[in-house]
Amino acid sequence: VRSRAAPYAFIAPAVLLFGAFTAYPIVRSLLLSFQARSGTSYPFTGLSNYTRLLEDPEFFRSLLNTAEIALMASPTHLVLALALAVALNAGFVRLRGVLRTVLFLPAITSLVVVAVVFSILFNTGFGLINQVAGVFGISNVPWLDEPLWAKVSVALVLVWRWTGYMMVIYLAALQTIPRELYDAAAVDGAGAWNQFRHVTLPQLRPTILFTVILSLIGTSQLFDEPFVLTRGGPGNATETVAMFLYKNGFEFFDAPYASAVAYSLVLIVAVLTFLSMRVGSRGVA
């Protein structure tokens, strides 16, 4: 005999936690974005925060910074991850398990730790990376001190942190490709490259699309790494949307404006997801 109350008892803890600490903040954030700070109260002011956002050059700077870093980091680490997955999946590679484990290590390291370690490695005057570069005659690369280089550095740290993670996803997908497909391609005279192009890539298509979405959505929320590596600098060169949100919410204590930034982030994530789906479904048929 089933108790009618049982399922409600089972979902109660989750629903309470979710309602109080996820659903309520999501709704309140939306409401806040239509309010404005006035002393200690927040009167409704319609779209004022959003019109202010559209006229705020720093907001657009942060959008552009985030996009630039994403465009540098995402393709790089996804291509690297795919290359490593295919390499690791080759029949003759020994110690596959060990290699996979080692390459996954960056993914279990806290983003803050990664950023702290790299901030020391990237030190212009004394950092190890410039010491090594010096051996090859490249001296004093301003890794964290010059706008473009600072973005490159943040992107490099992202590549280091996420390549192994994406590689594991690709490896899992590679192993679901039926071997018969390769056999058939080989019979048709396809070499290694053509097998990769005409069997591996099409078969991985859903996975690749998924990792692209994952990586773009992740990077659109980029915060920890630039916060520690560059504090958004030099100037505002590495200030991301999430950092702009934090700055307005917790340095200027402008909760309504920060909420409008938050909802523009929600919109960006939604648009990215939608676009990726569109691009992904095109050409499949």
Next chain:
Amino acid sequence: MAEATIEQTSDRQRMPLAARIGRRTSAWAPSIGVHVLLILAVVVSVFPFYWMFVGATLPSSEVFRVPPRILPGSHLAENIRGLNDTLPFIRAFLNSCVVAVAGTALGTGAAAAAGYAFAKFAFPGRELIFFVLLMSVMVPAQATIVPLFLMFSDIGWLNTYQALILPSPLLPLGIFLMRQQMKAVPDELIDAARVDGCGEFRIFLKIVLPVAWPAVAALGILMFTQRWMDFLWPLVAAQTEDMYTLPVALATLAGRRELTDYGGLLAGCLIATVPMMIVFFALQRRFVSGLTAGAVKQ
């Protein structure tokens, strides 16, 4: 989840791409290329960890030495002591442990119970509640930070363990994953227990949880990792040094302009990394499947 396929690859399943290259052209050229790529990747992946370890054992004056030190020194204990004098770092370590363990237990338990109900019970409101949960997965956690802060500030709970533990950003994803897994628990098992007069809660505890344990453990690892590394919310919610978690403590130290104690900073990084590594090597297979849970859809 695909953990099984990764580990248990038989020769038949292995993609014969490279093997084919080997047979068609000269055997060694592509294999050398593949090995060079893999070795380079391993070096780049591991080196920062090794360098962090070496730096953590050196006096700060030696961290930037030219040429760099490549063997560990004997300064680790002093670095940790110095670090703890600058900021209550041992306390931050304990805070991280408390928050990660309690947050994981809370989130995983709530997700498992809810996932079970969504998978095995029909009840009014099920579809609607599940749809709301699913939609919220699309909202980035950062969108909730400002109202969360206001809310905890209103009830006077800022700078408390409740504030660090209760918000569980992975809960909706966890419920979703648990629902998928709980569907696989055989109905016969649950019905048999009911016929035997077993209470609903006992059935969940004694039958469902043990059967679904691998998936629950994988979710636990995912949640533990997220808690251990979480930065933005603790940065906002913890206001005094004695409530800092490890990432907040490290970022605060690294952000101090007058900072010169690089050995201490790296020792702090080591302390934040080693527990994760231990858990990782102890639970490796489950760990990878846990962290990529929800990411691998095959």
